[in-house]
Amino acid sequence: MTQKSAATRRRVLASLGIGGALATLGAASVRAFPAHGGDAEAFDRLVRQSICTDAAATGHVFADVPAERLPEQRKLKLAWNATAVCVVGPLAGVNQGIYSKYNLDVELVNFGGSTDQLLEAIATGKADAGVGMALRWLKPLEQGFDVKITAGVHGGCMRLLAPAHSTVTDLRSLKGKTVAVADMTAPTKNLFNIQLNKIGIDGDTEVTWKQFPGELLRAAVEKGEADALADSDPRTYLWLKDGKFAEIASNLDGDYHDRSCCILGLRGSMVRNDFAVARALTLATLEAQEYVVHNPEVAARNFLAYAPPGTPLEDLLAQVHYHTHANHPIGEALKRQLVAYAEELKAVNVFRPGTNPQKFAERIYADVTTGA
DSSP states (O other): OOHHHHHHHHHHHHHTTOGGGHHHHTTOOGGGSOSSSSOHHHHHHHHHHOOOTTHHHHSOOSOOOOGGGSOSOEEEEEEEOTTOGGGHHHHHHHHTTHHHHTTEEEEEEEOOSOHHHHHHHHHTTSSSEEEEEHHHHHHHHHTTOSEEEEEEEEBOOEEEEEETTSSOOSGGGGTTOEEEESOTTOHHHHHHHHHHHHTTOOTTTSSEEEEOOGGGHHHHHHTTSOSEEEEETTHHHHHHTTSSEEEEEETTSGGGTTOOSEEEEEEHHHHHHOHHHHHHHHHHHHHHHHHHHHOHHHHHHHHTTTSOTTOOHHHHHHHHHHSBTTOOOOHHHHHHHHHHHHHHHHHTTSSOTTOOHHHHHHHHBOOOSSOO
16 A cells, blocks of 8 residues: 555544544455454455555555345435535435445435425425525424434535625624524524534624525625625525625634534435445445545546536535535434534533433444444
8 A cells, every 4th residue: 555545544434433444454455354254343444445456546545345245225315505515425426326236226315395304304204305504493403303323424615704804703792793694494594503602602692693585695794784604505604705795703713623514314214224234325425525635626527417507517516525524424423413503502502411422322333334
């Protein structure tokens, strides 16, 4: 293995939250282990990692899963937001044949309804899985939807912006100010409310949150109806381009730098009754995320068909590079993130006071990447 390939391998393992497995597995390939017999425990760890030694050269960082561990051919519907380039991973999974490699015929369904409706659609089988923002999904999941989180997808896509020459220059300067948001349960409102809480500012009483239609958030600030805005890409990326607005904070700051903001959720009955399908879908989605990491321009070109007419490829590529697609934890790493989110949402009075963050994370997370 080249030095560059080894470094890439270590980075990818770290992004999956399982880098310590290198110590026992060395540079062995998934293909070196049979599907049955031999060191079965080591095989399962390797499938969990699914790392090829030539990742840097090929961009295909997941090895072939043995046929006997794949499900029978299955058609699935995966809900996504076709306006957000941050969820380009599943699109790569479809366009590059990654899902097909796992015997999955995945149809991407653009879901424009509320989060409750989306999670209900997954829970009741109208969709089989979906990708979405953790800070929008977790409150409905606290209420009991039968949806299981199996992987993080990526980090970084939420930003707080203010006019470049305003008095709002950091989170502390928001005290006594008004922030424009697209809705009062928006993940961006939750995120920056949490960040304010961490520096001793009560976002419920010391900051005013004001709702405007999403496309009008910048106009609201420019008209003086708000001092700053909290929203997500692609809008925030585009509003920064002319230099009239500055980024004050994001979900790549501080504790959030290594956190997934978007997650993969599967229908609970699939996890319980079709484990091989749940496992294949999760592994394929992780592989799709890694494809984006190694092939950002291809991923950006794939998304051009869903972007507004005339969108420059450079804009999509810049966002693909900005979003941390290599950050897709599973296992204990993801559960720790879910616990942290739950603790933070309790602190800002979004979660019920009696919710136990550890038990909540255990209930909503499903480990489908190890052996059945």
